[in-house]
Amino acid sequence: MSDRNPGTEFDASWFENIYINLPAVKRRAETLGTRRTVKKQWQAAWLLRAVSCIDLTTLSGDDTPANVSRLCFKAKHPVREDIIKALGMENENITVGAVCVYPNRVPDCVNAMKACNGTEIPIASVATGFPTGQVPLKTRLEEIKLAVEDGATEIDIVINRNYALNQNWKGVYEEVRMMREACGKAHLKTILATGELGSMTNVYKASLACMMAGADFIKTSTGKEGVNATFPVALVMVRAIREYYQRTGHKVGFKPAGGIRSAKDACTWLILMKEELGDDWLSPHLFRLGASSLLIDIERQLFHYVYGRYAATHEIPMS
Numbered sequence: 001m002s003d004r005n006p007g008t009e010f011d012a013s014w015f016e017n018i019y020i021n022l023p024a025v026k027r028r029a030e031t032l033g034t035r036r037t038v039k040k041q042w043q044a045a046w047l048l049r050a051v052s053c054i055d056l057t058t059l060s061g062d063d064t065p066a067n068v069s070r071l072c073f074k075a076k077h078p079v080r081e082d083i084i085k086a087l088g089m090e091n092e093n094i095t096v097g098a099v100c101v102y103p104n105r106v107p108d109c110v111n112a113m114k115a116c117n118g119t120e121i122p123i124a125s126v127a128t129g130f131p132t133g134q135v136p137l138k139t140r141l142e143e144i145k146l147a148v149e150d151g152a153t154e155i156d157i158v159i160n161r162n163y164a165l166n167q168n169w170k171g172v173y174e175e176v177r178m179m180r181e182a183c184g185k186a187h188l189k190t191i192l193a194t195g196e197l198g199s200m201t202n203v204y205k206a207s208l209a210c211m212m213a214g215a216d217f218i219k220t221s222t223g224k225e226g227v228n229a230t231f232p233v234a235l236v237m238v239r240a241i242r243e244y245y246q247r248t249g250h251k252v253g254f255k256p257a258g259g260i261r262s263a264k265d266a267c268t269w270l271i272l273m274k275e276e277l278g279d280d281w282l283s284p285h286l287f288r289l290g291a292s293s294l295l296i297d298i299e300r301q302l303f304h305y306v307y308g309r310y311a312a313t314h315e316i317p318m319s
């Protein structure tokens with residue numbers, strides 16, 4: 001993870017005169033999807049980089065110690081050994097960026113990580129009444145503290161959408177500030193739930209409020225809203241990250257989440273980060289992809305890359 005973002009005093013002037021040129025943002029987003037392709041010889045490297053940035057997620061009502069344990073094993077061994085060997089990467093320790101679960105499942109992650117020896121992978125817990133946040137502040141803060149006590153090293157909170165929709169940026173700031181305090185040493189990711197914020201201007205202002213309050217990452221969505229991670233929203237958020245960096249010198253990370261399922265999209269997200277913020281934002285310290293099923297497609301593409309598309313789909317061993 002990046003060096004902690006200490007945040008700043010609340011400054012209302014940051015929220016004045018913000019104008020988002022939506023047609024221009026949309027045009028820029030379209031160029032990301034259509035005009036950039038990763039050269040063949042670089043494809044595997046880009047895909048492995050995407051793997052290292054995944055927050056491998058399970059956030060379901062029917063999560064159990066068993067499926068969380070499988071998730072943790074997969075987090076430590078995200079790509080099949082023969083594929084890694086064929087790529088000449090057997091000496092690299094390739095893992096995902098973190099696992100991401102509900103607070104009740106954090107102890108299961110701790111146990112599962114102990115059971116498979118080797119690298120410790122960060123355990124991220126959603127908290128604060130995820131996904132809606134519609135519980136009292138005292139409960140939301142307590143939930144963070146319990147998750148950290150249980151072993152979470154990263155906390156993904158949801159912001160107060162009521163405050164955001166009512167332009168109460170000081171309210172958003174003060175709650176996030178308290179949440180950061182409750183996190184202690186754990187890193188803080190703030191989920192904006194952009195699909196519920198009503199406008200791109202609100203997305204930009206919510207991003208600023210969270211970073212001012214000390215968010216280490218800003219994250220698009222819970223994955224449970226009607227609209228989740230989109231490229232136009234991401235462009236608005238990363239430009240807020242750039243403004244915050246220019247004003248304070250602190251680098252804040254970015255996590256798109258929700259509906260990211262294809263290897264091609266994963267590469268496009270990396271290209272967006274490279275072009276908008278630069279190479280520092282191409283590592284798990286400053287970039288995460290929140291996803292529950294993206295890894296399956298990346299592994300499939302790596303398989304095709306190593307063995308060829310024909311072998312991958314048609315060949316069967318005869319003995």
Ligand SMILES: O=C[C@H](O)COP(=O)(O)O
Nearest residue numbers: 223257258259290291292
């Ligand atoms: O934070 C991560 C998201 O909840 C995952 O969403 P997904 O299941 O659409 O990949």
